[in-house]
Amino acid sequence: MREQTISALELAAGVALFLGAVLYAFHIQTMVDGGISAAGRMTQEQHAGVITVEMTNEIRKLTYKGSEVLFTLREVQAGGFDMYVDGVRFRSGSNQEELDLSVIDTNARYDAEYVRRIDGFVESIQFVKVR
Known part of the structure; x- marks a missing residue:
């Protein structure tokens, strides 16, 4: 019974670490997406037709x-x-x-x-x- 409890705790810790890594990656992806959107807003006045600057x-x-x-x-x-x-x-x-x-x-x-x-x-x- 003791070994099953230790295995269950190890599994729970592994799942918690995995979910934490997934949430952290999602947070980083959200920040990168926000930065790309901000850069897009800052450069929206630039036009593809203006190529000789x-x-x-x-x-x-x-x-x-x-x-x-x-x-x-x-x-x-x-x-x-x-x-x-x-x-x-x-x-x-x-x-x-x-x-x-x-x-x-x-x-x-x-x-x-x-x-x-x-x-x-x-x-x-x-x-x-x-x-």
Whole structure:
């Protein structure tokens, strides 16, 4: 009878260790999933069509071509965020046909500054022409 009790205790301890390891792995997987979701939210404004972003050598800031700035206007039209180009505001949800696009020089390069809300979503993008 004593051996059966010891075997039952060993089995119970093994099952408890196994369940603890499973719960710990589930907790780690939940944390990793949360991190991936947060990274996805932070980069959702990036678009597959913008593939020519280049880095400058001296300050390692993102610069955009004027054509990429025009491409970003589609996101503004969809109501994603506000956009400023050299101080001119393009409001979220605005009609693209009514906008004065002459302020965007397609041959120029623009520095971009992303203004984010507390939850990580982009509130506005400010493009300033690099001189």
